[in-house]
Amino acid sequence: MLSDFSSSSSVEYTKVAEIKGPIIVVDGITKASFDELVEIETSEGERRLGRVLEVGYGKAIVQIFEGTSGLAITGTKAKFLGKTMVMPVSNELLGRVFDGLGRPNDGLPEPIADKFLDVNGEPMNPERREYPTSFIQTGVSVIDGMLTLVRGQKLPIFSGSGLPHNILAAQIARQANVVGTNEDFAVVFAAIGVQYSEAQYFKRSLEDSGALRRSVLFLNLADDPAIERIITPRVALTVAEYLAFDLGMHVLAILTDMTNYCEALREISAAREEVPGRKGYPGYLYTDLANNYERAGRIKGRNGSVTQVPILSMPADDITHPIADLTGYITEGQIVLSRELFRKGVYPPVNVLMSLSRLMKDGVGEGKTRGDHMEVGNQLYDAYSRSQEVRALADIVGRAGLTGVDLKYLDVGDKFETYYLKQSVDENRNLEETLTRAWDILANLPKGELTKIKDKNIEQYYKEGSKHPTQ
Amino acid sequence: MVAKGKIVWVSGPAVRADGMASVKMYETVEVGESKLIGEVIRLTGEIAFIQVYESTSGLRPGEPVVGTGQPLSVLLGPGIIGKIYDGIQRPLEEIAKKSGAFISKGISTTPIDLKKKYHFKPALKIGENVKAGTIIGTIEETPLLTHSILIPPDSSGGRVIDITGEGDYDLEQIISTIENNGIKFPLKMYHKWPVRKPRPYTERFDPTVPLITGQRVIDTYFPIAKGGTGAIPGGFGTGKTVTLHQIAKWADSKVVVYIGCGERGNEMTEVLVEFPHLIDPRSNRPLMERTVLVANTSNMPVAAREASIYTGVTIAEYYRDMGYDVVLVADSTSRWAEALREMSGRLEEMPAEEGYPSYLASRLAEFYERAGRVRALGSPDRNGSVTIVGAVSPSGADFTEPVTTHTIRFIKTFWALDTRLAYSRHYPSINWMQSYSGYLEDVSKWWTENISPDWYNLRAESYNILQREDTLKEIVRLLGPEALPDEEKLVLEMARMIKIGILQQNSFDKIDTYCGPEKQLKLVNLMVKFYKESLKLLKEGKSLSDIRSMPIIPSLIKAKFEIPDEQVSKLKDLESQMDTQFNEIRSQKEEVELVV
Numbered sequence A: 001m002l003s004d005f006s007s008s009s010s011v012e013y014t015k016v017a018e019i020k021g022p023i024i025v026v027d028g029i030t031k032a033s034f035d036e037l038v039e040i041e042t043s044e045g046e047r048r049l050g051r052v053l054e055v056g057y058g059k060a061i062v063q064i065f066e067g068t069s070g071l072a073i074t075g076t077k078a079k080f081l082g083k084t085m086v087m088p089v090s091n092e093l094l095g096r097v098f099d100g101l102g103r104p105n106d107g108l109p110e111p112i113a114d115k116f117l118d119v120n121g122e123p124m125n126p127e128r129r130e131y132p133t134s135f136i137q138t139g140v141s142v143i144d145g146m147l148t149l150v151r152g153q154k155l156p157i158f159s160g161s162g163l164p165h166n167i168l169a170a171q172i173a174r175q176a177n178v179v180g181t182n183e184d185f186a187v188v189f190a191a192i193g194v195q196y197s198e199a200q201y202f203k204r205s206l207e208d209s210g211a212l213r214r215s216v217l218f219l220n221l222a223d224d225p226a227i228e229r230i231i232t233p234r235v236a237l238t239v240a241e242y243l244a245f246d247l248g249m250h251v252l253a254i255l256t257d258m259t260n261y262c263e264a265l266r267e268i269s270a271a272r273e274e275v276p277g278r279k280g281y282p283g284y285l286y287t288d289l290a291n292n293y294e295r296a297g298r299i300k301g302r303n304g305s306v307t308q309v310p311i312l313s314m315p316a317d318d319i320t321h322p323i324a325d326l327t328g329y330i331t332e333g334q335i336v337l338s339r340e341l342f343r344k345g346v347y348p349p350v351n352v353l354m355s356l357s358r359l360m361k362d363g364v365g366e367g368k369t370r371g372d373h374m375e376v377g378n379q380l381y382d383a384y385s386r387s388q389e390v391r392a393l394a395d396i397v398g399r400a401g402l403t404g405v406d407l408k409y410l411d412v413g414d415k416f417e418t419y420y421l422k423q424s425v426d427e428n429r430n431l432e433e434t435l436t437r438a439w440d441i442l443a444n445l446p447k448g449e450l451t452k453i454k455d456k457n458i459e460q461y462y463k464e465g466s467k468h469p470t471q
Numbered sequence B: 001m002v003a004k005g006k007i008v009w010v011s012g013p014a015v016r017a018d019g020m021a022s023v024k025m026y027e028t029v030e031v032g033e034s035k036l037i038g039e040v041i042r043l044t045g046e047i048a049f050i051q052v053y054e055s056t057s058g059l060r061p062g063e064p065v066v067g068t069g070q071p072l073s074v075l076l077g078p079g080i081i082g083k084i085y086d087g088i089q090r091p092l093e094e095i096a097k098k099s100g101a102f103i104s105k106g107i108s109t110t111p112i113d114l115k116k117k118y119h120f121k122p123a124l125k126i127g128e129n130v131k132a133g134t135i136i137g138t139i140e141e142t143p144l145l146t147h148s149i150l151i152p153p154d155s156s157g158g159r160v161i162d163i164t165g166e167g168d169y170d171l172e173q174i175i176s177t178i179e180n181n182g183i184k185f186p187l188k189m190y191h192k193w194p195v196r197k198p199r200p201y202t203e204r205f206d207p208t209v210p211l212i213t214g215q216r217v218i219d220t221y222f223p224i225a226k227g228g229t230g231a232i233p234g235g236f237g238t239g240k241t242v243t244l245h246q247i248a249k250w251a252d253s254k255v256v257v258y259i260g261c262g263e264r265g266n267e268m269t270e271v272l273v274e275f276p277h278l279i280d281p282r283s284n285r286p287l288m289e290r291t292v293l294v295a296n297t298s299n300m301p302v303a304a305r306e307a308s309i310y311t312g313v314t315i316a317e318y319y320r321d322m323g324y325d326v327v328l329v330a331d332s333t334s335r336w337a338e339a340l341r342e343m344s345g346r347l348e349e350m351p352a353e354e355g356y357p358s359y360l361a362s363r364l365a366e367f368y369e370r371a372g373r374v375r376a377l378g379s380p381d382r383n384g385s386v387t388i389v390g391a392v393s394p395s396g397a398d399f400t401e402p403v404t405t406h407t408i409r410f411i412k413t414f415w416a417l418d419t420r421l422a423y424s425r426h427y428p429s430i431n432w433m434q435s436y437s438g439y440l441e442d443v444s445k446w447w448t449e450n451i452s453p454d455w456y457n458l459r460a461e462s463y464n465i466l467q468r469e470d471t472l473k474e475i476v477r478l479l480g481p482e483a484l485p486d487e488e489k490l491v492l493e494m495a496r497m498i499k500i501g502i503l504q505q506n507s508f509d510k511i512d513t514y515c516g517p518e519k520q521l522k523l524v525n526l527m528v529k530f531y532k533e534s535l536k537l538l539k540e541g542k543s544l545s546d547i548r549s550m551p552i553i554p555s556l557i558k559a560k561f562e563i564p565d566e567q568v569s570k571l572k573d574l575e576s577q578m579d580t581q582f583n584e585i586r587s588q589k590e591e592v593e594l595v596v
């Protein structure tokens, strides 16, 4: 992307009026456009990239991706490149590693481009979307049975510091794309301000499963420039869209950690002295996030798909924090990790009650998975939710104050956590097994409690007390 | 004279242009070389402040801005139904034909197909004196909908000097001419109307007829009336969209306008995919034949999101003026408010609470005020209504934030969605203690006359059980359920049955998705009867555990999805089983006592 500066329409300016946080104000502007890409050259000859946020009355406000440290009012040159930011794409990207702005950082040359795509993308026309309905088996019971992922969905993981979101995401990436089948799949991984070790874990996991050569990695690590993070998901999703809709692949895009992305946005907004929304985040955070998250889905008449699994850490584990909140308003559900379950040693520590897959209803059922899939999932939710209430009650009034049915729910709650939810990092359960386990749990409840399941499914699958799974 | 100026400043969707002295406030303008569509939202000297409805990426100071002389308007005529538009009435299908799966900028389209021919039947005669709003003639827009061609509401009326005979005409054909003071006004099958201006009517009435949505918690407990207003606030995942989809699917209105304002693309696609296959239970026709969609998804330009609400409500008023009941659902009004906030921020206006402009409340009021049940202009005499239901997406599910608190002031039905209920998979997660309906008394006459004279009492008795449970829950929380006397335990059990069997309703179950008023009433009746009979037994000294283990209980709860509407008489069988089981307990118990 950087090497393509041949454009004759570029104009150079040397009057920097102000440097403030990650932005500079360039004066004496005669020709510059909104969103235009700018190349900055410091007096030492170092080059950086920027983008126009506002232009008018002879001034342009430019955000500098690498930050402004070391920039001076005099001696800084700003070359306006006459175009917006683009990413060169081709199937040669597979197996490659790039930095957060889309430049190779694996020591190999720039891949030969098939075309150059604007990193901002364009909104997908809802009229041309194909509604997502194909079930993806992840081999993780709680996801397949209760939070089904479908092709083209955007389903984030809401996590907290120290929780095993990366392990879960990597497990999904490994198990959802069954290596060796004919499925044309790809993984696009964007590290956004995460530590080297986290990115490395992911890379190794892809390597071990043999998926690395079908992956494209974008790495903006914790010590990389913060403002660059605004671009990282955009280049990654541009590539994901290309692989999916031009080359027909089923792409799984993992973006971690979106919280760092939002913080970069906040930094720009603060430097521009914009009226803040909640917690200092800009009022347009929702729209900005949507511009990334909505880049998932399927298109009528084309083969591929972009399935997004963004990861974000909730500051103070607070789901009402604007980043988690606005994300939940845009994505098609959320997988919420629980510190309590994690402490109990349950992996994956998914708080199912707070979690949701909005597209599950479309991906399961007769002809897709199994006729009882949705109902069993609903009943498990109901039972686990009841068990949590009873658990809280038992803490106060003791077991003696509970009814007989309550005690059964208490038991079912425990079994749910140890026998259904819990599984190992390399355990790949098929759907059949997941559903069997679900019925085994429900067998511990009297038939009359199964109010979410149709009588015909109860007749077929329910065997009261048939099993008392312990582990 | 059209204004011609030059861009002097660009920041996101906001543009300032100089040399615009002759442009009018709210006039649409063409911005830049690629002729992006924009609207003037403030004028200072020769500088026009413009919100641009398309991406401004690449736009540059110095590019031209040209006025159109017209305020932002919609084109109203046959061909609207079944379409999906963007926020400024551009058909997404036409856009797709020009730019493929992704929406490019600078695309111009016509909202309705002016070349399409319709079979027109005149309703006027030469020499008649006509007023604004009078029906010129009719065409079949869809098999479900007769479309009345109206004399535009801003017409001064006159005498009919020409009217075409019955036949097939396209929309550019002049179908009638009226004369007023020697001036001739040719009329076509469509007219334009500015979106920010409410369409006039003759007279307004109080809404008294319920909008039947087939959703039990709505129709039975918190009804909305045709021509009324309602809001459905809730955190993410609580069921706003599903509830609005349900209303759009099953409401007994003639036309549905669905506005997707700053929400997910797939949710619009879902409607597009589903509605053509869903059959309206009353007319047996596909639901798409009465539906129009306005989609400005979250990733589409933010200014057009602001406009989409007005585009939608103007279309709704247009069908109201034909004498139809129209339902408008807007998902989500919070995104519209945020669009206002964003533009206001770029205008550098003084913000009020949470950065929202101080005019947020008045804009909300103006929007909900466009709902109502009215007598339309002109003749023949006809009444129509626009019902407005808006989703509200409070940040952090906190109902004290500005959009929710202001909305509450202007609506009469409030469906409060509850995150805790959603977490426990109680759907729709409408909190029955916080929600209310200002139309309860108004619609009870309809229920009494059309469904059952017991409606009001049954509703009250069942609701009373829920209220009592709410108080008892406090005690249970401290002492456990076993601390309660049997009669109160029965209230808890009863509330559980009502919650699962009546309030919870699964939109995705073939049978449960729609529950007609008759079935609603019968289900409530069964529950209330069960409660009364159980109470009697307890008073007779029978034990609660016998009642609890009655096999009829799961059947009562599941009747909602095991017994379809067409077989509502089967509920009678349930009732007699229930009677039998109660009698068994009576006799059984005596046997036990004999043994002891």
Ligand SMILES: Nc1ncnc2c1ncn2[C@@H]1O[C@H](COP(=O)(O)OP(=O)(O)O)[C@@H](O)[C@H]1O
Residues within 6 Å of the ligand: A329, A356, A357, A358, A359, A361, B234, B235, B236, B237, B238, B239, B240, B241, B242, B243, B427, B428, B429, B505, B506, B507, B508
């Ligand atoms: N009436 C209902 N029946 C079944 N499921 C529901 C119902 N209402 C909501 N849901 C579930 O909750 C999810 C979120 O609902 P949705 O309306 O999309 O929430 P919101 O718009 O408030 O974010 C849905 O995807 C669905 O799984």
Ligand SMILES: [Mg+2]
Residues within 6 Å of the ligand: B240, B241, B242, B263, B331
């Ligand atoms: Mg929604």
